[in-house]
Amino acid sequence: MLNAVNPELKSKLSDRLGQEGLPDDASSYLREPRGRWQGKGLVVAPATTQEVAAVVRLCDRAAVGIIPYGGGTGLVGGQITESDPAPVILSLHRMAAIRAVHPQENAMEVEAGAILADIQAAAEGADRLFPLSLASEGSARIGGLLATNAGGLNVIRYGNARAQCLGLEVVMADGTVWHGLSRLRKDNTGYDLRDLMIGAEGTLGIITAATLKLMPRPVETATALIAVPDPAAALDLLALAGAQLGETVSAFELIHRQGFDFLAEAGIDHPRPLDAVPEWCVLTEVGLGAGQDAQGALEALFAAAQQRGLARDGTIAQSLQQARDLWTIRESIPAANRAIGAVSSHDISLPLSAIPDFIAQAPGRLAEVGDFRINCFGHLGDGNLHYNVFPRPGRSRADHADKRAAVKRAVHDLTHEMGGSVSAEHGVGRLKVADLERYADPVKLATMRAIKQALDPRCILNPGAVLRGW
Template sequence: MSYRSADTAFADSLSSSLPEGVLAPCAPRYLEEPRGRYQGQAGVLAKPNNVAEVATLLRAANAARVPVVPYGGGTGLVGGQVKPVGAAPLVLSLERMAKIRAVYPQENVILAEAGAILADVQQAALAQKRLFPLSLAAEGTARIGGNLATNAGGVNVLRYGNARDLCLGLEAVLPNGEIWNGLARLRKDNTGYDLRNLLIGSEGTLGVITAAALKLSPIPAHQGVAVFVVPSPQAAISLLALARDQLGEAVSAFELMHRQGLEFLAEHLPQLRQPFARSSEWSVLLDLGLARGQDPVAALSDLFEAALEAGLAEDGVIAQSKAQADALWAVREQIPEANRLVGSISSHDISVPILEIPDFIRRGGEVIAALGEGDMRINCFGHLGDGNLHYNVFPGHGKSRSDYEGLRGAVKSAVHDLVQDMGGSFSAEHGVGRMKVADLQRYGDPVKIATMRAIKQALDPRGIMNPGAVLPSEDI
């Protein structure tokens, strides 16, 4: 596939049809990604103010066959937001399209432009006494368009679903510059193919999301947070079932934590107070959202007593105030930062059927040990309630990830092969991006991949949208 770079001549050809300030040189921050494994190329940066300007940009890029990389908050972890090789792209940032267009609290709907920061959408909902429940570590930087393009998950999927489940309608621009006005507030609309769900999770390869109609929820009257020590991952799964039997849909989050992650916190973030003086092998964080008249401390106390009697819990801390609840959540939320400070050999965002998790953890340790480096450390943690684990492998004490660079590919393959064998997914919530393109070709169902290629060819026949992400750039 032959592309033209987004160069000065291309920018000059657009200058007469766009207001001043939309086009700019591509600053370094648009060429980086959090894990530092890819370095983007400096093409032309575009910051449109409205959907019409996005359409103008895509029409011009399509006509000239200039590659386009949609850019949200830059927080993606699989390299989908940078193009490291080939023709320099038009980097299309939605940061100036950040308006909250409307809130309909009685309908539980908010209309937000794609460049709106997730935390700002949450605050706009709170101002109307509503909850936008999508919540993840990068919510102060991540933008709604990117959340939808990657079908972001986070900690509340157990109760509220992924980003896909929180979207009613979209406004988007297709690769040829046509605008799809699908910004509906409808919960029932059975009128043919679901273009909304086609674009959600497509990682900028089929078009550019410019606005979304998003679902809101009532704010729970009371929040309950606790950390329970559990004897094993199997006990954690049984505890989750017990919690849902006793509390129903009030369980908002159920997070598994391993001793290794807590030790990383103690080593690199010692100022963070942990709930127990001594790290236990396994623990879970529970978050409840309860209605008026329900006591979260009493509900969690009853659950703990039942879990203790059933042998599913060994110790526990129940938050008695919002400050204590925030402190417990801080432990879980800072695990990724401690991981970053250690520096992983290979990180894996995987999912397996929930009942298979204990066996996966056991077998995962075996396949890593079989690689012959017995000092590697594993931090397995994440969203047990929806089967999504972050299974990360780290250097031994006193070593860095550079000492294992030759093993990185083998570690990733060993983990992903095991996931495939157990009926899971090598990408649970982070997406495919550029990092996992080869994994999709290796593990993906051939019929699904062929259908994806056909869809890409139909919507983007000139292949301008984020080439090299999700599918190899020649597969269009």
């Protein structure tokens, strides 16, 4: 049974962390990006791993919950709670140092509060690439990205956050510190605690630092927007790209015309690279080494796609600015979605071959619930769709509040029936706890609960996230 933060604990935390460790204005930590929850709790901001450990020890003794807080960009409520008792919200924003860069080893050691864009810049300064990339990279912090095993645009080539991490430093539930900041590529000495902590959303330990894997920077890159007849053709184009370009394909994004329509409806200015807005298109990028012709590689791909009836129109960026303009379209769609206001948003993944059937069947399932618009887009290269459901023009998401649960159920049921996952890259948080219970394998759930009990017996770490009642 957990307790609320009381004056005695607040006083002890203040004594340990000092004035800077208890921010005066905590309002920004008590809301989340979609505005669906208003949180509660005492915000603390330790500056070192030792201070994080001290906070955890104090909360453990007082039986007070702790919610680790990175950049606050999570979309499933993992960083916020409305439930009593009020927890400690542990912000890592003061722990943002790039501790070391090892170019010869393609490795970098950073603190958990480091912002992703700053990590990317530090890697670039060493003529290396840290390839994790997503829309919130200007504010998202690496501790939260690892805790949720974030995905983003480049998963097809470089993998999720887990694949880009070599080691971790973690404060455990009793305040002890696991010093696992290894730069080794091979280490078969027992259970892989790194992989256990990554994706655990702060429920098993608090990530305070990480050793990240760097990559060589592609020297020659090229970007193309290609109009395709339908999602099945997009999949065939992906296979063709793999056959012709191998693992040099860095991104392969599927976009429906609804995304373009929403940009216009929201008044968001954007480039118009094709004469006519296509029903479906893909945005792809390749990155090659020095002396290789990325532009020519995409031109050959486009020509082969046209011969096979997989491409109806397209454009290949002729400059870095044109490439940025193409990416502006994809990166602006989430902002347009927020302006329109989704009834329900879904971060799902499917076996690649099931994606066309899912896209064909899902509107019929939703029609049984109500009359909606659908914006389907996402990372086709790794099977991750953002399948978002919106009201018709003239109506708002508030008009469909009573149908939100049914909409989510319809999308998630079909996803599960087709062998997919109801959380591809955003995590479980508090939003999808019931979904995890409904769709997860029972043995998996039982094992997760056993691990939680073993590592956090007082259940103070991010209570209510991922597992109910914990």
